Amino acid sequence: MKYFRTCYWIVWCFLLLSPNAYAAEPILVIDPHGHSSQISALLFTPDGKTLISTSWDKTIRLWDVETGDLRKTLRHQIGAGHDGEIHAAALSPDGKILAVGGIDCPEDDAGTPVYLFDLERGEVIGLLRGHPDIIGALDFSRDGKWLASSSYTTISIWDMSQLTNEPVLILESESEMIDLAFAPDTQHLVSSHVDGKLRLWKLPKNMAQAEHQNITKPEKVMTKHAANASRVDYSPDGKYIVSGDFDDNVFLWTSKGKFQKQLDVVDTPGMVVFSPDSKQVFAGEGGKAILFSIPKGKQELTFEQHVKPAQRTAFSSMVTAAAFYSSDLIATAGGNEYEIYIWNRRSGEVKTHIVGQGKRVEAVAFGADLHLAFGNTFDVQKQEGPLERSFDFAQMQLSQKLPVEQTFNRYQTEYQGHTLQYTFGKWYELQVTPDVTIHNSPSDGWVRSYTFTSDGSIIVGSSQVLKLHRPDGSVLREFVGHTGEIWAVSLSQDGHLLASASDDQTMKIWNIATGECLATLFIARDREWVCWTPNGYYAASAGGEKYIGWQINKGLEAAAEFYPVSVFRKQFYHPELVKQTLALASFDQAFAAFIQTTPKIEETTVTQVLPPKVQWILPETSPIETSNALLRIQAEINSETPLTLVKILVNGRTQAVKRGLTLPAQQREVPHHTIDQDITLAPGQNILSIFAANENAGATSEERIVLYHITGQEELKPDLYLISIGISKYLLKNLELVYADDDARAISRVFQAQTGKLYKTVQMKELYDREATQKNILQAIEWVNQSATPNDVVIIFVAAHGINDQGRYYILPADGLVEDLAQTAVSWPDFADILGNLPARVLLFLDTCHSGQIGLDVSAQTSQRDNTEAIRELASDDYGVVILAASTGREFSLEDPGWEHGAFTKAVLEALEQGKADYSNDSLIHLRELDLYVAERVEALTNGEQHPTTQKPSTISRFPIVQLR
Secondary structure, eight states: OHHHHHHHHHHHHHHHHSOOOOOOSOEEEEOOSSOSSOEEEEEEOTTSSEEEEEETTSEEEEEETTTOOEEEEEEOOOOSTTTTOEEEEEEOTTSOEEEEEESOOOSSSSOEEEEEEETTTTEEEEEEEEESSOEEEEEEOTTSSEEEEEETTEEEEEETTTOOSSOSEEEEOSSOEEEEEEOTTSSEEEEEETTSOEEEEEOOSOGGGSOSEEEOSOSEEEOOOSSOEEEEEEOTTSSEEEEEETTSOEEEEETTSOEEEEEOOSSOOSOEEEOTTSSEEEEEETTEEEEEETTTOOEEEEEOTTOOSOOSSTTTTOEEEEEEETTTEEEEEETTTTEEEEEETTTOOEEEEEOOSOOOOOEEEEOSTTEEEEESOOBTTTTBOOOOEEEETTTTEEEOSOOOGGGSBOOOOEETTEEOBOOTTOTTEEEEETTEEEEOOTTTOOEEEEEEOTTSOEEEEESSOEEEEOTTSOEEEEOOOOOSOEEEEEEOTTSSEEEEEETTSOEEEEETTTOOEEEEEEEOTTSOEEEEOTTSOEEEOTTGGGGEEEEEOOOTTSOOEEEEGGGGHHHHBOHHHHHHHHHHTOHHHHHHHHHHHOTTOOOOOGGGSOOOEEEEEESOSSOEEESOSEEEEEEEEEOSSOEEEEEEEETTEEOGGGGGGOOOHHHHTSSEEEEEEEEEOOSEEEEEEEEEEESSOEEEOOOEEEEEOOSSSOOOOOOEEEEEEEOOOOSSGGGOOSSHHHHHHHHHHHHHTTBTTTBSOEEEEEEEGGGOOHHHHHHHHHHHHHHOOTTOEEEEEEESEEEEETTEEEEEOTTOOGGGHHHHSEEHHHHHHHHHTOSSEEEEEEEOOEEEETTOOOOSOGGGGOOHHHHHHHTSTTTOOEEEESOOTTOOEEEETTTTEEHHHHHHHHHHTSOTTOTTOSSEEEHHHHHHHHHHHHHHHTTTSOOOEEEOOTTOOOOEEEEOO
8 A cells, every 4th residue: 555655645735736726707617416536534523414524516405315415515715726626624512613724815914714604594604714735624622612623733623602813722743744633531532643643732721711821731742653653543432543654554542642452454544533432443445444442452343345446546435534424324425426325333234325427537538520539437447448439520419329439539549759658656747758758746746648649748647747848847827627647648639639547536628728728528427418618608418407417605604505517508508609619619709700600699608697596584594393284484585686586486386376476577677586475395304495586597496394294084095096198199200109108008007906005096198109199299298187186196107209390399290290290299388387386206218219219210319309308498497397208419219119108108017017217125115226227228239329317306305206115
C-alpha cells in the first residue's frame, strides 16, 4: 500500500496549493442522485431512520435507511474547482445540528467556516470561522455542548450554546492534524497527525470559563505509528482508543494512551470506529471492512462488498467512511463508484445498497464525424479501459453496441521518432525526449493520461489538471473544467478537438487551439444521458435532464438553492445549438448562426428566469403523523413574474379537491399566491408538494411527509382501473402488426389476477384491434377521469403505432389515417392533459414504436418514431405520470415469433407474472424492480437493439405494481 500513502498526501498538497475561486453566478453541476466523489462521512440520525452522507462532491445527502431512497440533498456555498468540498462532518447527539466543513469558498479573510445546518429545516443556522485552512475533522462532545474542529495544526473547541466566531479553546501542535475524537467524559481529546504521532489532550473541567485559552502541550504523545497517523476514535465506554495509519497498521490503546495491541490488517485502514457498545472496532482494510472484538482484537467478520475485481489504483476500493447504529447495523462507504452499504454487523447480510447513477469514465477514443467511444471499466492486464459504448455527437445518440476498436483513435504516443514514456514510480514525470521531461507540481498531481497532438505538442491529463504542453515541455494552456482525475484523452481525426474522460463521471470535448470547453457529456447507469455547453444549453435523452441542475449560492450564511435543468427547459433545451457548437468548435459562432434560424431565442441567465418560490407554513416540519383524513396546509408562493399555474400534489398526483388549482385570470396577474385549504390524505405515507409555475419556469417545492394512520380498521386497498389497448389490425394493411393485441390481452390477464391481492377491485376497459378506434380510446380515458379517486391506481397499456409529426406525437388508433393525424389519431397533448390531472397514481406502459419482426424496418423516417419529447413531458412533475416505454428516441420496438410477444411485453410478463423481478423477495414487485428486470431482459432478447426506459416524476416515491402471493 505504498501507492496509497503517497496519493493521499498528494491530495492534501494540491488542495493546500490550489487557488480559490468563489463563483457568485449560478453553477451547472451534475446530480447523479448519489455521490460523484469520495464520501467523507456517514452519520445515522438518533432514530436510525435516516443515514447522512457527505462528500468531496460538495453535497450532503439524506437517505432512507429502510429503502435506500434519497430523501433530501442539502447544499452550501460552492465555487469552482475544489472550493466547497466537504471533508468532515459531525451530528449533534440529539440529531438536530449537522456540522460540515472542508475547503473554503472565500468571501473575505475570516477563515474557513464550519457550517451548522438545522437538519430538520435544511437551513444554515450558524458559521464557525477563523480556521487557517482546510477543515479536516469534526466531533461533538457526548453531551452536545462542545464541537471540536481541526484545521492544519490547530484544534478549535466551540461552545454550542453561543455560536460565536471565537472558540473557547485552541489546541496547537507542531504537526498537521488528520483526525480527532472527544473522550466520552469530555475531559480529554485525542488527535492524529501527519508526523505519525497521536496526541492526548487534557481539557479544562470548565471549558465555558476557558476564556479563549491556548494549549500547546498535550498531556501525552503516543508514538507507536511510524507513518502518518490517519484515523482515531474513542470507545463510548471511555476505556480505549483505536488508531490507524498509512503503513497498514491499526493499534489499540488504553484511554490513558498506553499501547495495548496491534489489530491484524494487511492493507491501509481508511477508517476506524468503535461500535456503540464498545465491544467491536470497525477497521477498513483497503476495500474490506473488518470487525474486531474488543479487547481481544480477534477478527469476527469481514465484509467484502466494496472490493472490486479490477481497480485503476491501489486505493480505488478503499472504505473511506463508516458508522454504527445500535447493536445491529453498520454503514460503510467507499470504492470508485462511491457506494454505501448498510449491513448487519453480526451476519454481514446487506440490508440496503446505495449507489448513484454515475460511473467514472476510464477510456475515451475519437472516431469519425464526432463519434466518441468510451468505457467505464478498467483492464488490469492491458492497463487501460476497454471501449464499451459510443456516442454520436452529430446525431446526439447513444449506442450500446460494442465499438470496433480499429475505427477509433485512443491516443498517440509517438511523434517524429520520439516516444512518450511514463515510468512506474515516477508519478509526476512524463519523458518526451531524452532532453525534455514534463514535471507535474504537487498541485497538478500524478500523470494519468497523455498524447501527442498533430504538431508535436503534448496533452497531459493528471490527478487534478488537464494541460497542453509545448514540445519543449513548457505549458501552453490549461483546460479547466474537470473536478476529478483525467484517466484518458483522445484527439479528433482532424486534430482540432480533444476528448477527456474523468473520475468526475463526465467526458468533455475541448477546442485545442482556444482551450474552450465545448460540451460535457454525462451518461448514467440507466442509459439516460445529457450533454451540455458551459452556458447551460443542452440536449438529453427522455430521462437525462434529471442528472444536471443549477446551483445558486445564497452566501455563506444560507443554504444554496438547486433547480433541475428541466425547470428551465423552455430557455435552455436546444439540441441543435449543442450540435452546432461542436461542429463549429465555438459556442459564440454557433450561437450567432443559431439565432439566424431561431430568432425567438435570446441568450439568458438562470437568475433572469427563476420559477416561483414556495414557502411552507403548515406543515411546518416533516415528517408528521395524524389520524385525521383531512389535513390543513398553508403555503406562500412568491414569484418575480405573474403566476400561471399552481398544483397541490399528494404522492405525486394532483389533489382531487381542486384539480390543478388553475389560477383564475385575476390571480395570474399578481406574482403572489396564498394556499390555505384542507387536503385529503391517503392511508399510510403521504408525500406532499406544491408545483408552481410562472411565465418563465415551473418547479416543485420541498416535500412534506405525512403519515396517516387509520384507527379501528384495516388500511384500505386501492382500486385498479386498467385500460388495455392493443392494435395489430389496422384499416390499412401495411400498418398491421403481429403481436400487439396479444401483448395487451396478456397484460389484462396479469392485472385481472390482482383482484383481492394488491388491489381491492380491478376494473378494466379492453380495446383490441378494430375496437381500438379514436372514439373508444378517448371514451376510455374519460371513464378513468370520471371514476378514479386519490386512493386508486390507473394503469394504461398501449401497444400500437406512435407517430411524431413535426414535433407533435400521436397514438394511431385502428381507424387512424397517417395522412390526417390531427383529425383521426389520438393527440398526445389531449391524452397528457387528462392523465396529468387525475388524482390517482398513473402508470403508462407505452409500446408505440413498432417495426414488426427483428430486421424488418417499416419506416424510413426515423424522426417519425421519436417519442422522446412526448415521454419527457408526461413524466414531468407538472403531469406526474410514471411511464415504462418499450423504447425511446429513434429505436424500434421489436417482436418475434419465437417470443409470441413483443420483447417489451415478454419481459414485463416474466417480471410480473412469473415473479422474476422480485429481487427483494417480499412478494411485491415495485417499480424500481420492474424497471431493472425489463431493461436488462429486453436488451438481452434483442441483442442490444432495443432499450426500454422508465421515467417518473421526482414527486413519486415507492410504487408497488403487483403482489405475487
